[in-house]
Amino acid sequence: MNELAEIISKNEEQIRAEWLREMGNSIQRADLISKTELEEQCQALLSAVAAGVRSSGANDISAPGWNTARDLLQDISASRARQGFAPADVASFVLSLKKPVFSAIRREMASSPDKQFEAVWTTTELLDRLALVTTDTFMATREELISRQQQELLELSTPVVKLWDGILALPIIGTLDSARTQVVMESLLQTVVATNSKYAIIDITGVPTVDTLVAQHLLKTITAARLMGAECIISGVRPQIAQTIVHLGINLEDVVTKAKLSDAFALALQRSGRKVVRDGSAPASPISGLFAKREE
Amino acid sequence: MERIPVLRMGSLLLITIQVDMHDKLALQLQDDVTERISDWGSTGVLIDISSLEIVDSFIGRMLANIAAMSRVLGADTVVVGMQPAVAITLVELGMSLPGVRTALSVEAGMELLFGSVPGTQSGSGDERPQA
Numbered sequence: 001m002n003e004l005a006e007i008i009s010k011n012e013e014q015i016r017a018e019w020l021r022e023m024g025n026s027i028q029r030a031d032l033i034s035k036t037e038l039e040e041q042c043q044a045l046l047s048a049v050a051a052g053v054r055s056s057g058a059n060d061i062s063a064p065g066w067n068t069a070r071d072l073l074q075d076i077s078a079s080r081a082r083q084g085f086a087p088a089d090v091a092s093f094v095l096s097l098k099k100p101v102f103s104a105i106r107r108e109m110a111s112s113p114d115k116q117f118e119a120v121w122t123t124t125e126l127l128d129r130l131a132l133v134t135t136d137t138f139m140a141t142r143e144e145l146i147s148r149q150q151q152e153l154l155e156l157s158t159p160v161v162k163l164w165d166g167i168l169a170l171p172i173i174g175t176l177d178s179a180r181t182q183v184v185m186e187s188l189l190q191t192v193v194a195t196n197s198k199y200a201i202i203d204i205t206g207v208p209t210v211d212t213l214v215a216q217h218l219l220k221t222i223t224a225a226r227l228m229g230a231e232c233i234i235s236g237v238r239p240q241i242a243q244t245i246v247h248l249g250i251n252l253e254d255v256v257t258k259a260k261l262s263d264a265f266a267l268a269l270q271r272s273g274r275k276v277v278r279d280g281s282a283p284a285s286p287i288s289g290l291f292a293k294r295e296e
Numbered sequence: 297m298e299r300i301p302v303l304r305m306g307s308l309l310l311i312t313i314q315v316d317m318h319d320k321l322a323l324q325l326q327d328d329v330t331e332r333i334s335d336w337g338s339t340g341v342l343i344d345i346s347s348l349e350i351v352d353s354f355i356g357r358m359l360a361n362i363a364a365m366s367r368v369l370g371a372d373t374v375v376v377g378m379q380p381a382v383a384i385t386l387v388e389l390g391m392s393l394p395g396v397r398t399a400l401s402v403e404a405g406m407e408l409l410f411g412s413v414p415g416t417q418s419g420s421g422d423e424r425p426q427a
Binding site for chain 2: 185186189190192193196197198220223224225226227228229230
């Protein structure tokens with residue numbers, strides 16, 4: 001097996017040059033990674049692979065001798081996942097090493113076809129395993145990225161805004177599931193305490209469908225707010241949703257619901273003893289008389 | 297013995313729970329409240345639970361019981377200052393305390409008990425100047 005390590009070490013220069021050329025044909029992404037960086041990565045990985053074969057053999061890449069090569073490969077794959085490479089590009093980075101190593105083996109073992117075949121087979125298996133490591137790491141990095149974005153989305157998608165002294169609005173956008181209800185409930189209740197608000201308007205214009213589960217989650221939030229002494233008004237009930245709610249037999253009788261956020265806001269103002277009046281001193285437009293009737 | 301004080305403010309009773317409730321304390325409070333209402337003829341009970349951080353189904357039921365008993369004796373009950381975590385816990389326990397009135401602060405609770413129209417007495421500076 002150490003013959004393989006010998007061959008790689010001895011032909012390192014040549015293999016690297018061929019490897020780079022090989023990659024150049026298929027996957028060199030000048031827009032994502034600089035040529036010098038790629039060369040450095042190739043050199044580091046190739047010597048790590050040679051060291052791995054020499055110390056722990058080519059069959060078991062989980063052996064301690066392969067630690068350097070594995071870590072290096074994981075670093076490279078992770079950074080590529082973040083740079084925006086396609087999974088195929090990352091896998092071919094390792095797989096394109098096959099051809100240069102094969103030709104080195106062919107040159108060095110020209111005398112014995114049996115040994116040649118054996119070395120080629122070992123190398124193939126080895127590089128396939130290394131390619132799987134890159135793919136695994138690539139996927140793991142992507143998954144991590146996705147779950148982080150999900151978390152950020154969750155936090156961004158539930159803003160609690162203050163409309164007036166003592167009146168909050170909570171526009172919900174997207175489907176309400178258990179996890180989101182928890183976040184929504186917590187942020188609403190915290191804000192109710194922080195701003196000492198008596199009225200909270202939950203606007204469900206952005207909720208695509210309301211089924212029994214969503215309604216249950218909404219009722220939970222409303223009950224919790226009521227326990228604290230705040231009153232909730234649901235707004236943004238679309239005609240289809242009103243129909244669905246009635247057809248499903250969801251009981252929203254104890255909850256005040258309004259079609260529009262503005263209606264709910266008007267109700268909250270009224271209940272808190274406030275009134276919106278038109279400012280008489282505003283300059284009248286010459287055509288305003290035409291619309292006066294309609295506005296009444 | 298440890299006791300939760302029940303204070304008299306005119307026709308109201310003021311109860312501030314500032315220690316962790318345990319079952320014995322809750323039962324004792326229940327006795328005290330009902331006795332005080334009948335002794336003093338109180339018409340309102342205000343329970344401030346803003347310092348209560350831990351709640352279980354028993355305490356939840358006790359709050360509902362006190363409210364129901366007070367109603368039988370002719371007094372309104374308002375629970376004020378519930379913490380968000382406590383509210384979430386009670387909802388998850390399936391206790392929505394349907395017969396209990398609630399308010400955000402002691403001040404708001406008083407207003408509710410006096411039956412005053414919000415905004416007329418509070419003077420909390422929320423009137424906007426009308427341009």
